Amino acid sequence: MSSRLRGIDVFDLEDTQEETYGEQSGPASPARHALTRLYEQDQRQRKNGSRVSEQPPDPPTKGKPRLLLMGQRRSGKSSIASVVFHKLPPSETLYLESTARIQKDTMPSFMDFQVWDFPGQIDIFDNPTFDIDAMFGEIGALIWVIDAQDDYLEAVARLNVTILNLQRTYPNIKIEVFIHKVDGLSDDYKLDIQRDITIRIQDELSDHGFENAPVTFHLTSIYNHSIFEAFSKVIQKLIPRLGILEAMLTNLCRTCRFEKAYLFDVLSKIYIATDSEPADMASYEICSDYIDVIIDVTEVYGSWPRTQRYKDSLEGPPWNQKIEDQVASVSAESCMVLSDGNKPIILREVDKYLALVAIMKEDSYDKMPLVNMNVEVVVQGLKEFFEITKPK
Numbered sequence: 001m002s003s004r005l006r007g008i009d010v011f012d013l014e015d016t017q018e019e020t021y022g023e024q025s026g027p028a029s030p031a032r033h034a035l036t037r038l039y040e041q042d043q044r045q046r047k048n049g050s051r052v053s054e055q056p057p058d059p060p061t062k063g064k065p066r067l068l069l070m071g072q073r074r075s076g077k078s079s080i081a082s083v084v085f086h087k088l089p090p091s092e093t094l095y096l097e098s099t100a101r102i103q104k105d106t107m108p109s110f111m112d113f114q115v116w117d118f119p120g121q122i123d124i125f126d127n128p129t130f131d132i133d134a135m136f137g138e139i140g141a142l143i144w145v146i147d148a149q150d151d152y153l154e155a156v157a158r159l160n161v162t163i164l165n166l167q168r169t170y171p172n173i174k175i176e177v178f179i180h181k182v183d184g185l186s187d188d189y190k191l192d193i194q195r196d197i198t199i200r201i202q203d204e205l206s207d208h209g210f211e212n213a214p215v216t217f218h219l220t221s222i223y224n225h226s227i228f229e230a231f232s233k234v235i236q237k238l239i240p241r242l243g244i245l246e247a248m249l250t251n252l253c254r255t256c257r258f259e260k261a262y263l264f265d266v267l268s269k270i271y272i273a274t275d276s277e278p279a280d281m282a283s284y285e286i287c288s289d290y291i292d293v294i295i296d297v298t299e300v301y302g303s304w305p306r307t308q309r310y311k312d313s314l315e316g317p318p319w320n321q322k323i324e325d326q327v328a329s330v331s332a333e334s335c336m337v338l339s340d341g342n343k344p345i346i347l348r349e350v351d352k353y354l355a356l357v358a359i360m361k362e363d364s365y366d367k368m369p370l371v372n373m374n375v376e377v378v379v380q381g382l383k384e385f386f387e388i389t390k391p392k
């Protein structure tokens, strides 16, 4: 087993005896077990040149996973894509023009997915020029956007036709219904709409013999974090072995006494995993806003590349060690702590796309060196996870 993987051992703040890296003597955590199994499986696979599969994940996709945004005209598809993936301020979506042709966007992110924005007026099943197989063959998820502030009966009817057409040939396609523009609607009204739409879709599907079609509903708006939360849930379904990531974060929270930890895709601010405590909007918002603070600060002050001379002086006497061996985090500049009230927040870059953000409890602050060490160990584990699970 590689030393890096062995480093998945984390150090409990309760037990300050265990402050050195090394073999863990006590019982291993579920995350460690899972990652070890995954690692060994990967080693076997490399040796045999074949895939050894204990629990087969979703069928591998050849290209980049694709998210298709569909729905009626003016339902808000382009606004969603622009706000989430291009940082357009929500108020500026008022000036977006209607989409005339399919917009294909490749998102540079930890999993390099594509977002296709369909014009509302197109009915792909009515139009023989569309190659349905090329479109849906390697799809990650179909996101159907319904304008909750408008009459939605026609949108629901079109969605039903689409699901029925797809279920016969592509039964595994994940269908995500965004009941959108719910800002300004009362909580009771939102839930009434969601219930009504859900019943209409499920009744239609069961009339045609599809009882358990994979359809999920989300209440969304571009004017708050709900759209990011919904995309997070959609993307998480595309991550193979998400449970391992969640177990690693849960373990980190337990050992460092963090209240909540999120693994973020920094560009889109979608969170791709969190610990097992229930995710609440407030903690997501504060962690996501904190990423903005860090990005803004970096934009103002720039990153801080060390000159070779400075590096040589740091690595020389009295330390006589490589910088990487001297600090807990190689990219120490992105490891910062801010205090929000009495709860510090820690952000640690994982790679150029991902960052780990956690809300700490008050009393964990005085054990910062140990916290840093645990975070570093988990970050190395995360890197290893993505190395092993990335499509080959």
Ligand SMILES: Nc1nc2c(ncn2[C@@H]2O[C@H](COP(=O)(O)OP(=O)(O)OP(=O)(O)O)[C@@H](O)[C@H]2O)c(=O)[nH]1
Residues within 6 Å of the ligand: 072, 073, 074, 075, 076, 077, 078, 079, 080, 092, 093, 094, 095, 096, 097, 098, 099, 100, 118, 119, 120, 121, 180, 181, 182, 183, 220, 221, 222, 223
């Ligand atoms: N209140 C509110 N308005 C929204 C929201 N999302 C989008 N809109 C508005 O809805 C209008 C239509 O948005 P678009 O993104 O152009 O809709 P579209 O689905 O791409 O439309 P087509 O390109 O014609 O298919 C714009 O004026 C947006 O500002 C939302 O969450 N809440």
